[in-house]
Amino acid sequence: xxxxxxxxxxxxxxxxxxxxxxTGSGSLGSQPVSFAWKSTVGGTTGRMSATLTDGRTFSGPYxxxxxxxxxxxxxPMWIGWGxxxxxxxxxxxxxxxxTTLYSNRVMANLKSSDGQRMxxxxxxxxxxxxxxxxxxxxxxxxxxxTVDAVFPSA
Numbered sequence: 001x002x003x004x005x006x007x008x009x010x011x012x013x014x015x016x017x018x019x020x021x022x023t024g025s026g027s028l029g030s031q032p033v034s035f036a037w038k039s040t041v042g043g044t045t046g047r048m049s050a051t052l053t054d055g056r057t058f059s060g061p062y063x064x065x066x067x068x069x070x071x072x073x074x075x076p077m078w079i080g081w082g083x084x085x086x087x088x089x090x091x092x093x094x095x096x097x098x099t100t101l102y103s104n105r106v107m108a109n110l111k112s113s114d115g116q117r118m119x120x121x122x123x124x125x126x127x128x129x130x131x132x133x134x135x136x137x138x139x140x141x142x143x144x145x146t147v148d149a150v151f152p153s154a
Contacts, residue, residue: 018042020132026139026149028052033147037062043130048108050118050139050147058110058118064130065103072097102127106135117142125153 020043024035031053039046044066049059104127108120118139126133134153140146 020130020154022131022151022154024149024151026050026147028141028145028147033149035149035151037131037151039130039132043132044102046131048110048120050110050120050149056112056114056116058112058116060108060110062106062108062120062131064124064127065105065107067101067103068098069101070097071099102130104135106131106137108139110139118147120147120149122149122151129153 019039021036021038024037026033026035033053034051035048036051037046037048044064046062047059048062049057051057104124106120106122106124108118108122110118110120112118118141120137120139122131122135122137124130124133124135131151132154134151136148136150138146138148
């Protein structure tokens with residue numbers, strides 16, 4: 001049983017380490033903006049870039065807000081019931097020591113080669129899928145401009 005559990009944990013770790021990539025689109029007034037992102041560390045962090053029509057590219061890190069809870073902490077919730085919530089659109093809580101709870105919030109801090117900054121916040125459509133699950137949000141330029149952004153579900 002211990003060997004099977006160790007094998008499962010290792011396999012899940014390898015799957016979680018997969019890199020995903022995607023694109024998005026946006027607008028700065030009437031001007032289109034293109035986005036690209038590449039995830040690392042199981043999809044909750046990565047790199048993002050935004051390219052404006054004037055050719056400026058902003059790039060930098062993004063981060064999905066998550067938290068971890070000890071699986072044992074959920075034990076009182078299951079007394080008198082089956083383990084987990086089968087009707088949620090997520091998988092039941094795993095039989096591991098920790099459970100990651102994914103919020104729908106992502107933040108990015110991007111910078112252009114001339115030192116200008118763009119900060120972004122996005123609301124994900126399917127938080128457990130990270131940026132791959134799609135979402136929408138807004139970015140703010142240091143000069144006060146705002147970019148509305150949409151990321152399609154992969």
